[in-house]
Amino acid sequence: MKRAQAKPILLSLERASATGLVEQIVAGLAHLIAQGTLRSGEQLPSVRRFGTDQGVGTSTVVEAYERLVARGLVAARRGAGFFIAYQSPQSPPTPVFNPPAPVIDSAWLLSEMFADERVPIKAGCGWLPGKWLDDDGLHQAERRIIRAPGAQQVGYGHPYGYAPLRLTISQFLAQWSLEVPIDQILTTHGATQALDLIIRTMVKRGDTVLIDDPSYCNLIAMLRLADVNVIGIPRTPTGIDTNALENLARLHKPVLYFTTSVLHNPTGTSYTPACAMRVLQAAERHGFWVVEDDIFRELGQPNDPMLAALDGLQRVIYVGSFSKTVAPSLRLGFIACQRELARQLVHTKMVLTLTNSEITERLVHSALTEGHHRRHVENLAAALLHAQARVNARLLEAGLTPFATPRGGMFSWAKFDRTELSARDIADLARRDGIWLAPGDFFHLTPPDQPWFRFNVAYSDVPELVAFFRGL
The missing domain is CATH 3.40.640.10 (Type I PLP-dependent aspartate aminotransferase-like (Major domain))
Structure with a gap:
């Protein structure tokens, strides 16, 4: 029995568009699948036929079909061709994830801080901004x-x-x-x-x-x-x-x-x-x-x-x-x-x-x-030393006491003894003002008597930090 041929599909492709032909074919077929024009189990035209109908090369069609397979919209059957994959008749809406407000604790510092982008001033983080790197x-x-x-x-x-x-x-x-x-x-x-x-x-x-x-x-x-x-x-x-x-x-x-x-x-x-x-x-x-x-x-x-x-x-x-x-x-x-x-x-x-x-x-x-690293490190070390001196001056202005005089590097360590609040309480208040702090509790085996904080000098040279501590 002769197998029924797939019906032709004609898409409107714009060769002058900034969007490549592969992306246009993928988007066009995905749209036809979503609106039900192409139904589950229906066979797509062969690679050669689709290429002839659309006036594109077979390699372009193969790449577009394979991307649809990777997205789960099309299934490839060996020796038979490409078919529209099973589509649930009423797919439930994709749930929207609304993360809860972060709790400033050691687990957050070890894991969630690396992915949480909601707080703009990352004064307590442990890495450098991208613009400081080579x-x-x-x-x-x-x-x-x-x-x-x-x-x-x-x-x-x-x-x-x-x-x-x-x-x-x-x-x-x-x-x-x-x-x-x-x-x-x-x-x-x-x-x-x-x-x-x-x-x-x-x-x-x-x-x-x-x-x-x-x-x-x-x-x-x-x-x-x-x-x-x-x-x-x-x-x-x-x-x-x-x-x-x-x-x-x-x-x-x-x-x-x-x-x-x-x-x-x-x-x-x-x-x-x-x-x-x-x-x-x-x-x-x-x-x-x-x-x-x-x-x-x-x-x-x-x-x-x-x-x-x-x-x-x-x-x-x-x-x-x-x-x-x-x-x-x-x-x-x-x-x-x-x-x-x-x-x-x-x-x-x-x-x-x-x-x-x-x-x-x-x-x-x-x-x-390759020849850039030594100069990059020299410049980075000098920039951090200057940033540390500026941040320590800001911390003193805000009522904190730095642990040591600047020697360079990424961090300053300072205590704030003008409050009855704990370091974690202060960190939680700072988060509400858009500032991430790293309380000293995270770095000690037992919590210290006074609130200490680690400041990343590449992120802490900002007036908002001074204003926050002065307002406590």
């Missing part, structure tokens, strides 16, 4: 990756990471007198995954771990998930309280100490050389590892000490990242450590996530080596 350098790197052979873009990467990138990281670390071969370097999906791999590999339930207090809020959350005993070492304007470190290490016998030597999040402070030496001496005396979370190294001062370089990776595990200076969306971090420990960390990484995206690693490598 768009031109990144676009050049993207174009270079696109021109690479396809075989370099489709396979799994190396378990340790893309070798030319690890060589670039090795050269980067050598600028601070840390000589490390590439088999002691592994790449990670951002510095946060690097910290997670270290926790999973080196810590067991019930162990004691030391952290800076205040500290990176994601690290606090990860350690709590690991069910370990977490003890805070107070931060000071010159690093940490080394006497507290000595006493607590002697008493609790920690396995690890997570600390930030340069431009600490959230306080913005850096170690002095004397502080760095005392930390390494305590680690040697009491037998704990130091995890140096050093993602802001490029934005710091040239003479800021690097624990890993002073120690030679004997007791220090070094964590770095380029997400802050290249682009947060690339999520590229790395670990430098002893060779055997690197092998163990790679095993953990492969168990959890397999390899990193080599396309991302090639893109970062290209961005770091």
Whole structure:
């Protein structure tokens, strides 16, 4: 029995339109399906016939049909052609999602803040505005990756990471007198995954771990998930309280100490050389590892000490990242450590996530080596230092007390002691005025007595912030 032929379809295509022919065909057929002219189960004309009727090439028709298949409007049947997919006779209206007002708590800071665009002044966020990043350098790197052979873009990467990138990281670390071969370097999906791999590999339930207090809020959350005993070492304007470190290490016998030597999040402070030496001496005396979370190294001062370089990776595990200076969306971090420990960390990484995206690693490598990155970082560091000085002046004007004098980096840490309100209460009031604040509670193991806040200096140099705090 001869199969009935599909009825011809004629669309009005405008070749001079800014809208391409493929998009016009897709829109035209989708409209006919929506109004019921083309019904469920009805066969579309063959690719060749539709192309002849419309005066377009078969490749144009194929692409249009495949887009309709991808949208669920058309079904492809092998050997038979393309058919209108089943359409519900009365599709319910698409529900409109109206998100509730955000609750300013640690869960919001860890997750929802990244997607919530309703509050315009992001004074408490943890990333830089797009205009502060090197768009031109990144676009050049993207174009270079696109021109690479396809075989370099489709396979799994190396378990340790893309070798030319690890060589670039090795050269980067050598600028601070840390000589490390590439088999002691592994790449990670951002510095946060690097910290997670270290926790999973080196810590067991019930162990004691030391952290800076205040500290990176994601690290606090990860350690709590690991069910370990977490003890805070107070931060000071010159690093940490080394006497507290000595006493607590002697008493609790920690396995690890997570600390930030340069431009600490959230306080913005850096170690002095004397502080760095005392930390390494305590680690040697009491037998704990130091995890140096050093993602802001490029934005710091040239003479800021690097624990890993002073120690030679004997007791220090070094964590770095380029997400802050290249682009947060690339999520590229790395670990430098002893060779055997690197092998163990790679095993953990492969168990959890397999390899990193080599396309991302090639893109970062290209961005770091194409010639723009060094000047971009110099300009960014200078801009942040100036912004921090301006923001600290605004905070003083508004009645807040900055924790330390500006040293650069993204953050200022300040307390507001002219109120009986808690930091979270103040943050909730600020949200209603269109300002996001990051209360100090999120960064401490236990809430502080006074309301502290972390300010991102790239977003906080605005008069609305001063007006808000003056109005409390």
